[in-house]
Amino acid sequence: MSKENETKNKGLLWAAQVGEIIVLIGTAMWLFLPQWAGWCFAVGAVLFAVGRICGEQGDYAISTNKNIDFNLRRLYRQRMFGTIVLLLAAVLINTPNGFYSFFGLTRPVFYRTSLWLMPFSIFVVFELYTAFRIPSVEKKLKKS
Numbered sequence: 001m002s003k004e005n006e007t008k009n010k011g012l013l014w015a016a017q018v019g020e021i022i023v024l025i026g027t028a029m030w031l032f033l034p035q036w037a038g039w040c041f042a043v044g045a046v047l048f049a050v051g052r053i054c055g056e057q058g059d060y061a062i063s064t065n066k067n068i069d070f071n072l073r074r075l076y077r078q079r080m081f082g083t084i085v086l087l088l089a090a091v092l093i094n095t096p097n098g099f100y101s102f103f104g105l106t107r108p109v110f111y112r113t114s115l116w117l118m119p120f121s122i123f124v125v126f127e128l129y130t131a132f133r134i135p136s137v138e139k140k141l142k143k144s
Helices: 003-032 034-054 056-062 070-093 097-103 109-114 117-143
Strands: none
Touching: 003 034, 003 070, 034 070, 070 117
């Protein structure tokens, strides 16, 4: 790997890590400062998605190379799907209240303010699952 590619991968890894921290800060801000939480969450989600999709792990997910293990590719694709769902949550946290009246969700207020929590929960499940399974599969591949 060339020095330029290594620097690029480190930068994208840094972007994904910082983006994930900003997403967590935006999630916590939603309880106390909801008017700013959506923007913080969206900035973190976009930064995280750029780092995750454009990085080396994104290459594994969209690769058609048959030399990469099927289970490993599947796990990286699940992680990619989770990232896309996080972007959906970022859109939903920033939608105005009038948007939901189209879907008949004008009452109760709970639906209008927390509709983004479902895609965010899906992202968290995919992220936790793949965070433990990917190292396990890579370790198994190194042994064999």
